[in-house]
Amino acid sequence: MIHESVHEVRQDLRGVLAVEKGRVQIEDADKLRSQAIDTLIRDAVFGTEPVKEFARWLIWEAGQALGVRPASIHDFYIARSRDEWRDRTVPAMNIRFTTYDTARAALRAALKTNAGAFIFEIARSEMGYTEQEPAEYSAALIAAAIKEGYTGPLFIQGDHFQVKAAKYAQDPEGAVQEVKDLIAKSIPAGFWNIDIDTSTLVTLEPESLAEQQYHNFLRSAELTQFVRELEPEGVTISLGGEIGEVGEKNSTVEELDAYMEGYQATLKKLGDYVGLSKISVQTGTSHGGVVLPDGSIAKVAVDFDTLEQLGKRAREWGMGGAVQHGASTLPKELFHKFPEVQTLEIHLATGFQNIFLDHEAFPAALRERMYHHLDTHHANERKEGQTDAQFYYKTRKKALGPFKPELWTLPPAVKEEIYHTLEETFAFFYDQLNVVNTRELVERFVTPPEYHQPMPEGARAVGDDLGLAD
DSSP: OOOOOHHHHHHHHTTTEEEETTEEEESOHHHIIIIIHHHHHHHHHHSOHHHHHHHHHHHHHHHHHHTEEEEOOHHHHHHHHTTSSOSOOEEEEEOOSSHHHHHHHHHHHHHHHTOOOOEEEEEHHHHHHTTOOHHHHHHHHHHHHHHHTOOEEEEEEEEEEEOOHHHHHHOHHHHHHHHHHHHHHHGGGTOOEEEEEOGGGOOSSSSSHHHHTHHHHHHHHHHHHHHHTTSOTTOOOEEEEESSOTTSSOOOHHHHHHHHHHHHHHHHHHOSOOOOSEEEEOSSOOTTOOBOTTSOBOOOOOOHHHHHHHHHHHHHTTSSOEEEOSOTTSOGGGTTHHHHTTOOEEEEOHHHHHHHHHOTTSOHHHHHHHHHHHHHHSGGGOOTTOOHHHHHHHHGGGGTTTTHHHHHTOOHHHHHHHHHHHHHHHHHHHHHTTOTTOHHHHHHHOOOOOOOOOOOGGGHHHHHHHTOOO
C-alpha cells in the first residue's frame, strides 16, 4: 500500500510532473489523473514525514497548475446578504473517513449535477480522532478533484474550531491559544473558511443576554483579528460565529442581537477588520442525532420558524444568513425545507459515516474488529444503562483513525458499491438543498487566487532522490 521505494515513485511520476524554479509543471495531465495522483495521495497520507511533506506540496502545486484551487466562500455569502441570490442552502460536508475516495464520490455527484456551492469541512475534534491534520485533509481533497477532473473553487472549511470550556475556566489564554495554533496550521493548508466556535463560553447565569454572550463575542472578535492578520493576500477568509451550542436550548433573535452588538463593538476596537459571513444557531438538532436503545435515531422536530427568523436577522446584520448544524440524520423529507426558509448553510456529517460503516458491502469482520477496539480502548465512555447499539453508534467514529489504513485499502469491489451509494447520497443533498446548477453562480462571485507554497525544506531531499527538486 505504502511506497517504500523511491524508485517506484520515480517510475509513477516520470514524464508526468516536473519542477522548475520552484513551480510544478504538468507534463501529462491524463497520466497524472489515471495513475500518479493515486501514488501521490497515498504517500501524502501514509509516507514518512519528508515523503508526506513533498507529496502534499506536489499535490497542492499540481492543483494550482490545473485550476483546482482552495477558495473562500465569503463573497458568495455576502452576495446573499444583498439578496443577489436566494432559495439555496450550501451543504458543508464533514468527511471523516477515506477522505480521498469519499471526496471523489462527492465531486462526481457535483459534476453530474453542475453543483458548485458546497463545502468540505472537518472539525477540530474530528482531526484528532480521525488522525487527519489540515495539510493531509486538503491534500486529499485537491487530489480527489484532480482525479475526477473537477476544477474551480474548492471550499475547505475548519468546522467547530472550538475553545474548550473546561480548559478556558482554568486557563483562558491557553484555551484560546490552542485554537490560534490550529488556525495558524490551517490557513496555509487552504482552510479559507473557518467556523469560530466560542459558543461553549456562553454562561446562562447572568440576567442580561449581553453578559451571557460576553466571553463568546469577546473571544470570537479576538480570533477574527487573528485570522485577518494571517490570511493570504487577496483572500478574505469566510468566518462564522456561533451563538448556541448544538444540542442545547434553541437560539433566539435576542441572543443573536446581543452577540452581534458585542462582537461588532469589540471588533471595531481591535481595528478595521472584516467581520463574519454567517452565524450558527441551535434549532432543535444534535450532532449525530439521538440514538435509541435499538440503535435507531429518534425523530427530531426542527424549529424551521426560528431558523427562518434567525437567518433574516443575520442578513440584517450584513451576514449571508444562519447555519444549521447536526442535520445529516434528519428524515430525508425535511431537507427541501431548508432552502425554503432561506437557511444559508447546513452541516452534514454522521449520516455519511453511517452509510459507510453500515453498508451491506462493508466487511463484517473489519467492523467487528473496530467494535472490539472500542470495547478495549473506550470502555470508560460507556454510560450506565447504555446498550451495545447505543455505545457503538456514539463511539465508532473514534475507530476511524486507528483503522485508517484498513479503510483506505478496502477491496475494489467493496469500494465500488459503497462509494456508489455515497455518490447518490451527495447528489440527493445537492438536489434537495437546491445547489444543482450553481457552478456558474458561484463563479460569478468567487475567483480562486493563484497561491503557491514554497517547497518544504525537509522534503527537498525527497525531491532530489526523485529527480524532481530543482
